[in-house]
Amino acid sequence: MKIGLWFDLRNPPKWRQDPARLYGFTLEMCEEAERLGADSVWFSEHHGFEDGYLPQPLTFAAAAAARTSRVRLGTGILVAPLRKTAQLAEEAAVVDIISGGRLDLGLGAGYRVPEFELFDADVTARYRTLDAQVGELRRLWDKGGVTPAPVQQRLPIWLGYQGPKGARRAGRMGEALLTPSAESWPHYRDGLVEGGHDPAASARMAGGFEAYVTDDPEGDWPVVAPYIAYQVDSYRRYMVEGTGQPPPRPVDPDKLRRREPRGPLSSYLYGTPEDVAAEIRKRTAGAPVETVWFWASVAGMPEEMTARHVRTICTRLRPLLADHEPGGEAS
Template sequence: MKVGVWFDLRNPPRWRRDPARLYAFVLEMCEEAEHLGADSIWFTEHHRFEDDYLPQPLTFAAAAAARTRRVRLGTGILIAPLRKTAQLAEEAAVVDLVSGGRLDLGLGAGYRAPEFDLFGADIAARYRTLDAQVGELRRLWGEGGVTPAPVQEHLPIWLGYLGPKGARRAGRMGECLLSAGAESWPEYRAGLAEGGHDLRGARMAGGIDGFVSDDPERDWPLVAPHVAYQFDSYRRYMVEGTGRPVPRPVDPDLLRSRPSRGPLSSFTFDTPENMAAHVRKQTGAAPVETVWFGASVAGLPEAAVARHVEVICGRLRPLLQEDAS
């Protein structure tokens, strides 16, 4: 199994630093992750967060492409319905060209009402829009489409559809599924069969809600407040603009101690050996080829981020690589 690192470039008010320094540091970490053997680096997207969440992942991926040579670069995810499809096709092609054919385009439908308001997009039509965009991207990257075309003849599209219906839709379209959970595999497999696609081409990948430490009890007091902020802010923004009440603050110790019941329900904080076992259990027999971990957690100090990248690449990755040998 391949292992990647993921960046959201959050800059919370409580731990705020110079944004230019943060961006420079993350580019340094992209270079370091490649040097340490990471298989991929992923960037994500949100808008109008109080902590300056990365708003344009393809722009940042282009910068990372210029600083790296081997590692694959992905969006996990990019909110496609906020964009015109032709613009997305061109931007992705440019990143693929700059990187020499290393782009993995992960797309999601989004969920946050203020973001759709900002771009004048229809949140009610987001799934229908994304489904249509996938086919349009394939057309635009073909003959008679946008110029220049991507380096990759079949640029990978990864669909961040959560839940069984989404997994099935991704399969019917014959695209990759951005999920690392074994529970998504049966529906994804069924969708591939319904769409007449070869099951040998099934590809899954996704993030793990967790942090890897060579001394968890030493590091947890430092990381826990950042975990609490990250979970609380996600939960707060999920209901913004919906009229639903803001959820109560999370207890990070409780998040760490309970099993996962879905997104934002738990956080695994453990040694490389135990994390490897957790990944194996979560992915099961599904065709998950890549898992990634957030290099930072909402404003974590630079030294802690650098150490986490080192442990992910130097300690955890070899353990998961052994599974493929």
């Protein structure tokens, strides 16, 4: 199993940093992750967050491409329905060229009403739009619809579809599935078969975990817990913005840490590298999950905490998962 680092460049008001320094430091962490053996770095997207959440992941991926030479660069995810497909095809091709063929294009349908309003896009048609965009991207790249073409003959598209229906949809299109949950594998496999794709040859899964890895869980918890609480609370608050639903009550990070996952934002994986590795093996067992990634920084952590977390993931967690093959069972 391969390991990646996940960056969203959050800059919460409570812990605000100089934005230029934050972006520069994050690029340094991409270089450091590559030096320490990480297999990939991933960049996420949101718009209008109070903490300046990264809004343009392909732009940042281009900067990271210029600072690295081996590590793969992924978007996890880019909200495709907010963009014109031809522009997306060109931007992705440019990043792939700059990086020498290292781009993994993770796409999602999005969910936040204010983001669709900002881009004058139809939130009710987001899944239909994304399905059409995938086919159009393949056509534009394969038929010379945009120039220059990507370096990779078939640039990987990863679809961030959640749940049984989403997994099946990704399978029918013959694209990779951007979720690390083994529960999605039977539905994804069925979709591949329905779409005429051989699961043995076509199935690819990957995805991120809400997790923090430390050699001193009890000692670090009082320091880490406020950042985890902010991260989860802000996601939950922004999920309902524009829907008329009331904001959810603040989470209890202690409960998140102890709770088994029941869906998005329902729990937080926290523990030693050994504990986290065992849980990753369990949650991905039997599914063709080839890559998992983890937040480098949780909600704007200080630089020293972020750097230590990157080192722990790369030097302590990565070796524990190196022998876990896609489709393998939990040990």
